[in-house]
Amino acid sequence: MDQCELHLSIDYVGSSGIILSPEQKAALQTSLVILQSENKFKKVYFWGKILGIKDDYFIAQGTGKDEMTERRTFYSKDCVRWGLLPPATKPMREQSKLAKGRFTGDPSFEFEHVETKKVGDGEDATEEEETITIKEEDRLASVVADIDEEVKIVPRSAFVKTPTGQVVPNRSFEGLTVSEAAKLCSYMHFREPKLLLEKTLLQKANLDKSIDFMDTLEDDIPKGSWSLQFERGSGLMSLRSTLWLGFVFYHVPGTRKFGSVYVGTGEKNSDLPFML
Amino acid sequence: MDTPKVNPKEQEYISAKSYLLETSTESGYNLYDHLSTCLTKILDERPENVYDIFEDISKDTKRAKFTSNVDTVLDKTDPSTEVALAQVQRKLFARGDGEDAEQDPEDDAETPLPNLMELAFYFEQAGVGLNREEVIRTWMALKTLVDTHNLQHVRFWGKIFGTEQNYYVAEVEYREGDEEQEEEEEEAEEQQDEDQTEKEEGEEGEEEAEEDDTPKPDFKPPPVVPKEDKAGPNKKTYFVCNDPGKPWNKLPAVTPAQLSTARSIKKFLTGRLDAPVVSYPPFPGNESNYLRAQIARISAGTHISPLGFYQFDEEEEEEEEGEGRDNFVENLDFEGIPVKELTDPSLSNWVHHVQHILPQGRCVWWNPVQKNEDEFEDEEEEEEREEPDEPEPETGPPLLTPLSEDNEIANMPPWTAKLSSNLIPQYAIACINSNLWPGAHAFATGKKFENVYIGWGHKYSQDNYSPPSVPNVMEEFPSGPEITEAEDPTPEEEAALRAARQEAAEAAEDMEEAEEEGSDED
Numbered sequence: 161m162d163q164c165e166l167h168l169s170i171d172y173v174g175s176s177g178i179i180l181s182p183e184q185k186a187a188l189q190t191s192l193v194i195l196q197s198e199n200k201f202k203k204v205y206f207w208g209k210i211l212g213i214k215d216d217y218f219i220a221q222g223t224g225k226d227e228m229t230e231r232r233t234f235y236s237k238d239c240v241r242w243g244l245l246p247p248a249t250k251p252m253r254e255q256s257k258l259a260k261g262r263f264t265g266d267p268s269f270e271f272e273h274v275e276t277k278k279v280g281d282g283e284d285a286t287e288e289e290e291t292i293t294i295k296e297e298d299r300l301a302s303v304v305a306d307i308d309e310e311v312k313i314v315p316r317s318a319f320v321k322t323p324t325g326q327v328v329p330n331r332s333f334e335g336l337t338v339s340e341a342a343k344l345c346s347y348m349h350f351r352e353p354k355l356l357l358e359k360t361l362l363q364k365a366n367l368d369k370s371i372d373f374m375d376t377l378e379d380d381i382p383k384g385s386w387s388l389q390f391e392r393g394s395g396l397m398s399l400r401s402t403l404w405l406g407f408v409f410y411h412v413p414g415t416r417k418f419g420s421v422y423v424g425t426g427e428k429n430s431d432l433p434f435m436l
Numbered sequence: 437m438d439t440p441k442v443n444p445k446e447q448e449y450i451s452a453k454s455y456l457l458e459t460s461t462e463s464g465y466n467l468y469d470h471l472s473t474c475l476t477k478i479l480d481e482r483p484e485n486v487y488d489i490f491e492d493i494s495k496d497t498k499r500a501k502f503t504s505n506v507d508t509v510l511d512k513t514d515p516s517t518e519v520a521l522a523q524v525q526r527k528l529f530a531r532g533d534g535e536d537a538e539q540d541p542e543d544d545a546e547t548p549l550p551n552l553m554e555l556a557f558y559f560e561q562a563g564v565g566l567n568r569e570e571v572i573r574t575w576m577a578l579k580t581l582v583d584t585h586n587l588q589h590v591r592f593w594g595k596i597f598g599t600e601q602n603y604y605v606a607e608v609e610y611r612e613g614d615e616e617q618e619e620e621e622e623e624a625e626e627q628q629d630e631d632q633t634e635k636e637e638g639e640e641g642e643e644e645a646e647e648d649d650t651p652k653p654d655f656k657p658p659p660v661v662p663k664e665d666k667a668g669p670n671k672k673t674y675f676v677c678n679d680p681g682k683p684w685n686k687l688p689a690v691t692p693a694q695l696s697t698a699r700s701i702k703k704f705l706t707g708r709l710d711a712p713v714v715s716y717p718p719f720p721g722n723e724s725n726y727l728r729a730q731i732a733r734i735s736a737g738t739h740i741s742p743l744g745f746y747q748f749d750e751e752e753e754e755e756e757e758g759e760g761r762d763n764f765v766e767n768l769d770f771e772g773i774p775v776k777e778l779t780d781p782s783l784s785n786w787v788h789h790v791q792h793i794l795p796q797g798r799c800v801w802w803n804p805v806q807k808n809e810d811e812f813e814d815e816e817e818e819e820e821r822e823e824p825d826e827p828e829p830e831t832g833p834p835l836l837t838p839l840s841e842d843n844e845i846a847n848m849p850p851w852t853a854k855l856s857s858n859l860i861p862q863y864a865i866a867c868i869n870s871n872l873w874p875g876a877h878a879f880a881t882g883k884k885f886e887n888v889y890i891g892w893g894h895k896y897s898q899d900n901y902s903p904p905s906v907p908n909v910m911e912e913f914p915s916g917p918e919i920t921e922a923e924d925p926t927p928e929e930e931a932a933l934r935a936a937r938q939e940a941a942e943a944a945e946d947m948e949e950a951e952e953e954g955s956d957e958d
Contacts, residue, residue, distance in 0.1 A: 174567030175602075177595065177875065177890035181563040183857050213852055213871060238858070261898050262848060262871065332492050384704070387599040393518025400597065402704065405892055425874060431901040435704045435894075 161419030163192040163204040163220070169419050170206075172410040175391055176398060178423045184218075187239035192220060195234065195242050207233070208406075208422035210300065215265030219245075219304055219422075227319065228327040228350065233304050237265070246298065248305035256302035259294045263426050267297040303426045310428075311401045312350045313377060313409050315341075315418055319350070321373045330371075333416055341397045341413040344386060348374040355379050384436040402436075405429050465501070473497050525681040528576040548590045549575075549582050555592075555886045561856040562867030564877045564890065566595065573680035574604055581675060581684050586611050593674065593731065594875075594889030601678045601707025605731060605889075608673050659804050661692040661796055668791055668799030669695065669732040676727065678707060685709055687728040692797025693720050698729035702894055702901045705730075716903050730893045732793065737895075738876035739790040739887050740839060740868070742773050746789050748836070764789065764836065772882040778866035779853040783839040786851075786868065786878075792832035801829045845872055846898045872896055 161169040166188060170180055180188070188206060196204040201222030210217045217235045220242065224230030234242040246252075259271035271294040278285050320330040340346045355375045356364075377386055387400045394413060401407040406424020411417065429435075442450075456468040474497050478486055486493075552575040559565035566574070574592060582590055585608070593605040664670055675684040701715040705727060713719040713726045747767040777785050791799040833841055842850045850872045855864040856879075870876035875891020913919055925933070 171567055174565075175570055176597070177564070177566065179560060179563060179565055179567070181561050181856065183561075183859065184563060211869075211874075213848060261846060331489065332495065384599065387597075389601065390517060393521035395518045402599065425896075431702055434901055434903060435702055 161206050161421055163188075163196065163206055165417075166192070166206050169410075169417065170421075172396060172412070172417070172419070173398070173408045173421055176400060176408045178406075178408060178421060184239050188218070191236070191240045191242065195220065196222065199232070201232075203227070205419075206421065207304070208424075210263055210303065210422075210426040211424065212263035212265030217263065217265070217300060225328065226326045227329070228352075233301065235267075235300060243267075245301040245304065248298075248301040252298050253302040253305060255292060256294050256299040258292060259299050263296060263300065267295075267300070269296040270294065271296065271299065300426070306428070307404050307407065307422055309351050310349075311404050311407045311422075312420065313347045313399070314350045314374075315411055316346045316348055316376070317371045318416075318418065320370045322370075327373075335415045335417070336411065336413055338394045338413045341394075341411060342388065342390070344377040344380075344388065347377045347399065347409070348372075349377070350374065382433060382436060385432065403429055403432055470494070470497065521679065521681075524679070525573065528573060528580065528681050547582060548587050549579055550591060552578065552592055555884075555888075558865055558879045558881065558884070558886070559867075559877065559888060561865055562854075562877065562879050563856075564867070564869075565888065566890065570680070577604070577677060577680035577684070578606055581606055581608070588612075592888070593735075594891075596705060596727070596730070596889070596891065596893045598705040598707030603676045603678065603705070603707065603727065604680060606675045606684065607735075608675060610673065661798060661802055661804070663689060663691040664798055664800065665689070669736065669793055669797075671791075672735075674728060674731055676709070685724070687724055687731070688721075690725070690728045690732050691720070694725050694729045695732060695793060695797035696795065698726060698733065700904055705893060716906075727893070733895070734873050734876060734889055734893070735790045736788075736793045736799075738870045738873050738878070738889065739788065740786045740878050741789045741885055742770075742778060742880050743785045743787050743838065744773070745770050745883075745885065746787075746836060770883060773880070775855065775864060775866045775881060778868075778880055779855055781849070781853065783842075783851055783853060783868075786839045786880075787836045788833070788839070789836060791835055792837075794830040794832050796830055799832075801831065803829070842872075845896065848898075 167185055170178070170185070192204050192206065195201070199222055202224055204220055204222045207219040207221045210219065215237050217237060218239050220234045220236070222232050222234070233245040235245055236242045258273040258275075260273070261271070273292045273294065275290045275292060276287050277290055279288050315333075315336050317330055318333045319327050321327055336346050351374065353373065353375050356373070380386065385401065385403045387402055389398055389400070390396070391398055397411045397413060399409040399411075401409075404422065404424065407420065407422045409418070409420040453468065456471070457466050459466045474490075474494055477493060477497065478490075483489060483493075552571055553568075556565050556568065556571040560568075565571070578590055578592060581587070587608045588611045589609040591607040593607040596603045596605060670689045674687045676687060677684045697715075697717055697719050700717060701713075701719060703713060703715055703726065705723060709722070709724040709727070711723040713721070713723055719726055744767055746764040749763055749765045773785050793799055794801055796802065839851055844850060848871060851868055851870055853866065853868045855861055856867055857864040865879050865881035867877060867879045872895060873889070873891070874894075874896050876887070876889045878885065878887045
């Protein structure tokens, strides 16, 4: 959620059990402004919190003009001093999936994963154990990248793709209506499209190129990976991910107010198919 | 007649203007008017960076033309769900009529209603809890619960998320004797229904028996573990509602079977109490039972209090020394533990004040064999059967065990204790989060402490959930020589057998002949 409206918008996710203590709120409002000006970001978002055993990580993201590609992630343990997270590369993300268990709260902690490999063919095969160490800071960066890729969402038409390929906020976005807000097809994954490319020409015929340039939630597998609920009657829509428990997206229908936050353990819910 | 000489520039201007004035065949408007409206609007409003937002202004102007000023349909909107909920919640804010309004403030002091706002304030310091407004609403909903039932003790237990709706959970204790009354009334109603259904079922059953006699399996289910009434996991009663202001529903008492099945499944709650729980192993009951089982498990695992806040009743101590004691009283001399000691990583200053639930699904172990002895069916048989499998009693940690005795979860401490503030530690409170049940929190400061759960109602496990495997297929026939398949004899074996038979036959013939000869001789 946007840094400048943090104190207001954090209330929208309060009913999902996500609140910040007054001290954290005060600290964030001071430090995020400084973060924004020092790094010359156009906008700074409070991304969420990853709960560790000893300490929690607060995550913030700063964006440039193109909100989809120009994005940098910072983490902090005290809401005041922010450190830049390394960009999550593909091998890093693959590797950190092997790490098991909760985050500890110490960025230099190393997770160990023992992999047994078979060497040789037939009868000569011997098992070799290889220990992979994963640094917690790298795992943190990968988890943030994973969450961004898998569940970061925006309402349809909140962002437009300009002819130059930049993704910028749509100024004429006036919010979804209540009936639109109740449908999963009105929300889109804020990432480069994956499933859209597989659609047929017929399916793509009705799409607006500048708006429908991302995948909608409707195509997500399995079907129950989102829990859409209206709160205060229809005054507030909140969308919780069951794949990443702790990810909450909110939107006030009829207004430009929307945002998302993740407060959780940083572990993907791989038991989802059993739980529906 | 010569035409007035027109300046070619002017001519061009006129033709351009007339082109702009051309009316669109589709919408019936022309660009000239549109531009002039747009420019008037821009000059009137003077927005910044007009160049960037010109398209929007143009679009807005165009859109404004389509909306009709008189709309008969819009005047008759259906009340939205927002209004409907507001109507429901308005009742919460209504003050009692007449009599209640004159109630003395002294009476309020005795109410079992907790000071939820104060507790929420402390939880907010710790960074957990709900919106303030939502807390107020919940508080008022709890008040209606107190007004309608005769309760001794009420607590806001927490909030459990469902996929469609959420549950607000209230934990209550009835005044002595009042629960029975209410239950009797409920049961009386239920029994009437049951009697009817039983009659119907009975009739159907008889008919079926006459029609065909199906073979009965001789499988006897293991004895059902009886549930604990008003004790163990059913010591307290729970009410849930989907939204503050909506009616409170009382959850049924939990049975040991439900508890032990709930341990082996992991399902999302939907938010509808009557929703079926589709799972393997099959869960005995619907979502209300599953919710109740999860509440019991979470309470048993995460309800904690500072050491010394509760103590065992000294009078009862002697009577119940043999078994685990299940009663405790508030320690009036409790002075409070310094916050620093409460956040000590050893956690020996916090104790569980809810009984541990045994694998059996009860807090006090129940011997399944004991019951058989009372039946006196066939004593000899019983004795033979009992001797080999005398079950070992399951034991758990006794009540008021410190958290330092809790098991680790795969090299991970089960609890995390923190100060609410590192900047001003002298006024901070101690808060403690459960790692085993993510979402369970507790705080303590001075003599005050509270537990709350806000989460999905699932236990944490490092490994992925894997459902228990299906039991082995039952044996159809007892295996014996009659039904075991034997290998076919080889031709050599057959030949050998044939030869042996022939020999035997010949030998017999010889014998017969010899006998015949012998008889002839006689």
